[in-house]
Amino acid sequence: MNVLKKNYNIFRAILIDFSLNIYFIACLQFFYSHFLEKEFLQISFFYNLFFAIILTFFVYLSGNSLGQFSLNILKKHKKFQNLWKLQIIVSLITTFAVGWILVEIQPIKFFTKFRNSRRIVSGLFNPNFKLFIPVLSAMIETIYLALLATVFAIPFSFILSFFAARNLMPRSVLGNTGYIIVRTLATLIRSIEAIVWAIVFSVWVGIGPFAGMLALMFHSMASLTKLYSEQIENIEKGQIEAIKSTGANTFQIWYYAVIPQILSPFLAFTIYRWDINLRMATIVGFVGGGGIGLALQQQQQLLQWKNVGLIMWMIAFVVWIMDMVSGKVREKLLDN
Secondary structure, three states: OHHHHHHHHHHHHHHHHHHHHHHHHHHHHHHHHHHOOOOOOOOOHHHHHHHHHHHHHHHHHOOOOHHHHHOOOOOOOHHHOOHHHHHHHHHHHHHHHHHHHHHOOOHHHHHHOHHHHHHHHHHHOOOOHHHHHHHHHHHHHHHHHHHHHHHHHHHHHHHHHHHOOOOOOOOOHHHHHHHHHHHHHHHHHHHOOHHHHHHHHHHHHOOOHHHHHHHHHHHHHHHHHHHHHHHHHOOOHHHHHHHHOOOOOHHHHHHHHHHHHHHHHHHHHHHHHHHHHHHHHHHHHHHOOOOHHHHHHHHHHOOOHHHHHHHHHHHHHHHHHHHHHHHHHHHHHHHO
8 A cells, every 4th residue: 555655656746747847848939939939839749748758757866856845755865955946946937937928018118108098097086976876876786786696695605515525525425426516516617707607697688787696696606615615624523523423414413513613704704705796796797797887888988087987986985895894794703
């Protein structure tokens, strides 16, 4: 068993080093294509693979590679004792350089082209208060949209979080399958931004606040499931063991040993999520999700920057109020 574990760790270390080397070679190829104006991926993939394998072989033989360091199986050869540190530094510098080029960062433009946005900035600081009453209804709609999205997500997230907690699911085929399915679904739904879900639901149920609410509810359900399950995984095991010793079944263990420990953090996470949904509701409005975001998009397309300024100040004020209130509530809940 120890030999098998050792071989498995060696394989993982080699895989980590190989992945890092593939990434590093791809970055070098990107620099080559960018600075010499050559077509990216001009070099055959098999050549890249070959170079990565050769590099991995020599790096691993050093006994101090990043893969070996990450799994605590360093051989600590004095000659190469800082190799894994060098790998990290080179990877970070390379990643930063690639990002700088891809994002096309141009600091000179940022400081010299300010006059192009003069009208926009002027409108933001001279809001048109005549539009306050018509926009107020859209702001109220946004608040309720975020609230209902959070409320509808709570029961689904609460139930699913128990199946997504590793310490509660039995180590059986059924238990492992349920855990993996719930975790995978939560990750997939959460990885797709709410604005994309808003596009889907705008086609599904039509443009309006209902589509925005469904989008935020889906995203909230996945995010809260993750937050709730992680909180469950951090509970004290003593109470669970005590309830188990009485012969309690799974649901009794959840009810008497788990829920009392997680109630306050769950409420805090839920309030925080409502805070997040209020901000995200503005964005989903841009793709037909209703609320203040839709009004903001309309005024922006008409280049009515004074109206845009009013809407942005209203959003900022409401988010500030919500942030202050939710912060106080979370503080009280966590203290108790």
